[in-house]
Amino acid sequence: MPKTVDRDEQRRQIGAAVLRLASEQGLDEVSVRTVAAASGRSPGAVQKYFRTKDEMLTFAAELAGERIEQRMAAVDTGLPPREALRALVLTTLPLDAERRAEAAAQLAFAGRAAHHPGLAAVRRQVDEDVRGALAHWLASAGHGSGPEPTADHLARADAVIALSDGLALRLLYAPDEQEALLRALDHALDALMAPACP
Template sequence: MPKQVDHASRRRQIAEAVCSLADERGLEGVTLRDVAARAQVSMGAVQRCFATKEEMLVFALGQIGERIGERIRARLVAGPAQSAGTELGHAVTEIALLDEEHRAEARVWLAFVAQAAVSDALAGPLTASYAALQAAFTHLVTAAAADHAHIADHTAGADVADRAAPLDAQREARTLLALADGLTTHVLIGHLTPDQAREVLHTHLENLWHRPPGIG
């Protein structure tokens, strides 16, 4: 097997060890020695893959983001005829990490977010990730709002008062990101059940398209 492929695989193996330790102990419990032991590689192997601990953490964070992105893409591909509103709902739900099988991933993600508050090395990639998500959400909110406006305009006897007010798509995208992160936290600490969190999220999305005129 080519050396480059081995190197890429080893980096992913180490990243999985980082996430496993972070899930158990938080990022403060992630040391190079423990990562090497969990990944079943030598300290030298870890150091050859990553020049610094910060580089290792940033890569592990990126791996979590990639997995979430893959799940979002898989849900969209599974239903290619979905509306923009449905796509938006799927994307926000995946990012909120509400399912039981994603609970460990949610714990690790929030551990990284907490560490990013005191680490510029992690804050930079996280900020870039949120910016990309906000751009994607802005696009979907804009498209979904247009779909709902089109339906309202072509509904026989539609009352103007029943039509949604114009949206500030970027503001709504920021709100959805904040809501998703908040729901992740509330489910993890047991304040909300996953079903309750989904209800909050879906109610918010439904209300986007059915607000009275003048509320923007």
């Protein structure tokens, strides 16, 4: 009987290899050949799932975004709002080897997205999904005047994303400053969670 191949799982394994290569060596080293070697496949086997480097990169960027969203979804949003928001931000920061690899890959993708509309669209969609989820969470946590997100919720969500992105970048090139940067996170969250001015 022929062996059944889970196409989605194969693509995910190849995408994970792209993320590892991008984080360890940068996007310049990502090619069908190097991804094949990193994933234990032949170049022809990789090309069954991805015809080009850009297809691999787009899928890997989506995979990295999905992983972040899964970690965020696992946070107990029943915690006090300030504590829950801190936990949400921590899911995005490179505080362990896996998240460090993802953050390094995301940084590489961001640089490439400046010149590649397909990757830019993936990154914008991930940002929009995270922004919407954060704004809804802020509204449902009672931070504001009602259960539906307002312009204030969206602005705060944008600020949280900018804070997270900035801290992730700093933690990549200055991991020894983690303690000080996490204090900066706490200071920024205190300001973000302060009641809106009338």
